[in-house]
Amino acid sequence: MGNGVFKEEHDNMIMVRDIELYSLCEHHMLPFFGKAHVAYIPNGKIVGLSKIPRIVDVYARRLQVQERLTEQIAEGLCRVLHPSGVGVVIEAYHLCMMMRGIEKQNSKTITSSLRGAFREDPKTRDEFLRLAHSTNGLHHY
Numbered sequence: 001m002g003n004g005v006f007k008e009e010h011d012n013m014i015m016v017r018d019i020e021l022y023s024l025c026e027h028h029m030l031p032f033f034g035k036a037h038v039a040y041i042p043n044g045k046i047v048g049l050s051k052i053p054r055i056v057d058v059y060a061r062r063l064q065v066q067e068r069l070t071e072q073i074a075e076g077l078c079r080v081l082h083p084s085g086v087g088v089v090i091e092a093y094h095l096c097m098m099m100r101g102i103e104k105q106n107s108k109t110i111t112s113s114l115r116g117a118f119r120e121d122p123k124t125r126d127e128f129l130r131l132a133h134s135t136n137g138l139h140h141y
């Protein structure tokens with residue numbers, strides 16, 4: 001199988017939080033940056049944990065809009081793992097917004113993509129969103 005994908009019987013949520021993210025807004029050609037939280041529920045396959053930040057990087061490293069980036073990360077994981085569910089949350093600061101005024105310095109854009117069990121099972125969704133948002137945030141930026 002290669003690519004750091006392993007067979008594994010495991011059906012609990014696996015989550016990698018606080019993945020640093022740098023990308024470039026295609027509307028304004030200005031950076032946006034923040035954190036991604038990525039989780040999935042395996043369906044017979046898992047990836048090495050270091051692979052998840054690499055998937056984030058692959059999609060961040062092009063001209064992007066945050067909503068599409070969020071979807072592409074979820075889609076990328078679905079393609080590699082065919083998991084029972086995937087959840088992706090991205091919280092990011094956009095330089096294009098920050099430059100429009102000092103009062104916007106702290107506005108953070110949050111996007112999410114939920115698939116499979118993360119969309120259909122309220123308990124799974126709640127668990128994921130609680131874990132994703134229990135972050136003490138980005139205030140050292």
Ligand SMILES: [Zn+2]
Pocket residue numbers: 025026027028029030094096097
């Ligand atoms: Zn922009």
